[in-house]
Amino acid sequence: MKRDRFFGMILALVLSSVLAFPVFGAEFTIKVGTIVSETHPDYIVMNSVFKPLVETNSKGRIAVELFPNGQLGDDREMTEAVQLGSIEICIPATGALASFDKRVQVLDLPYLFVNEEQAFKALDGELGKKINSQLPELGFVNLGYPHNGFRHVTSNVKPIYKPEDLKGLKIRTMEIPAHIDFFRSVGANPTPMSSGELYAALMQGTVDAQERPVEMIYDGKFYEVQKYVSKTRHCYSATVVLASKAFLDKLPEDLREVVESAARVFVLGQRDMIMGLEEERFKALEAKGMQINEVSPEQMVAFQRAADPLYDKYEDVIGKEIMDIVREIRK
Numbered sequence: 001m002k003r004d005r006f007f008g009m010i011l012a013l014v015l016s017s018v019l020a021f022p023v024f025g026a027e028f029t030i031k032v033g034t035i036v037s038e039t040h041p042d043y044i045v046m047n048s049v050f051k052p053l054v055e056t057n058s059k060g061r062i063a064v065e066l067f068p069n070g071q072l073g074d075d076r077e078m079t080e081a082v083q084l085g086s087i088e089i090c091i092p093a094t095g096a097l098a099s100f101d102k103r104v105q106v107l108d109l110p111y112l113f114v115n116e117e118q119a120f121k122a123l124d125g126e127l128g129k130k131i132n133s134q135l136p137e138l139g140f141v142n143l144g145y146p147h148n149g150f151r152h153v154t155s156n157v158k159p160i161y162k163p164e165d166l167k168g169l170k171i172r173t174m175e176i177p178a179h180i181d182f183f184r185s186v187g188a189n190p191t192p193m194s195s196g197e198l199y200a201a202l203m204q205g206t207v208d209a210q211e212r213p214v215e216m217i218y219d220g221k222f223y224e225v226q227k228y229v230s231k232t233r234h235c236y237s238a239t240v241v242l243a244s245k246a247f248l249d250k251l252p253e254d255l256r257e258v259v260e261s262a263a264r265v266f267v268l269g270q271r272d273m274i275m276g277l278e279e280e281r282f283k284a285l286e287a288k289g290m291q292i293n294e295v296s297p298e299q300m301v302a303f304q305r306a307a308d309p310l311y312d313k314y315e316d317v318i319g320k321e322i323m324d325i326v327r328e329i330r331k
Helices: 002-017 041-057 075-084 094-098 102-108 116-123 126-134 177-185 195-204 214-219 245-250 253-287 297-307 309-313 320-330
Strands: 028-033 062-067 140-142 147-155 170-173 189-192 209-213 228-230 236-238 242-244 291-293
Touching: 028 041, 041 062, 041 253, 062 253, 075 094, 075 242, 094 102, 102 126, 102 177, 102 236, 102 320, 116 126, 116 147, 116 236, 116 253, 126 140, 126 320, 140 245, 147 214, 147 253, 170 177, 170 195, 177 189, 177 297, 177 309, 209 214, 214 253, 242 245, 253 291, 297 309, 309 320
Parallel strands: 028 062, 170 189, 170 209, 228 291
Antiparallel strands: 140 242, 147 209, 147 228, 147 236
């Protein structure tokens, strides 16, 4: 695939430029936390691209240590740790940031983007830059928006083809008000809980359904406790390469540029890899016994109409300036 070749070119470029600089006794250490496993593209590209670029281009002055599988906490806990400066970088979903700045909720409004290209253009452009400008006062610097993917509903009860199919469904959501409001608006019973509690909750029947991008459905082995995957694409899910402002501010200018440059390459490679794997992941879930079902264009419009009232509801929280940008995107 074209995307696979592009990621391969990035990786080859990185590896061809890497010289063996020792990092023992490095002046600075960057701890990077993520909830995903070592097989997820976030970790793979962080380990194969970001880490060697930083350690090499800093000539061993910066060491990078990676902590997958939620070793440093869930998204919210790691975000708090970055704010406090006890973790240098984490890669949380944007929803974790909404707990610190409610305006970030704009990125979790249902049916904000229609495809990945539109999302990347907005996040790398005016919308993303506006959100980024708000973060330093909270102690954060966003180094980029990796790709998590469009979110889909998985269920043990039935496939979801239209909004009415969600009625009465006990579904786990992230602790994001816009997500909760959307599922309530279509008659579901949303139950916020942390990612670490979800697998057991599905296995025990505390909830019957959940929603997340296909890569995370596969990475979290939810095929073991869920039967149906419905391609609702109800929210676009980005993550952030969230860095501690205090840490970046204490780096010499040349080393800060090393970190920021490596993060930009990481984001491009991560997006490329995760998009290239999407269809493969759906096939793998099907091979594991899950039923994959499409949502028709007509029913997708019905889902979008169910989400439209949220844009007016959240304008006072998010602010007119940001919502005006969003309205231009959605035209």
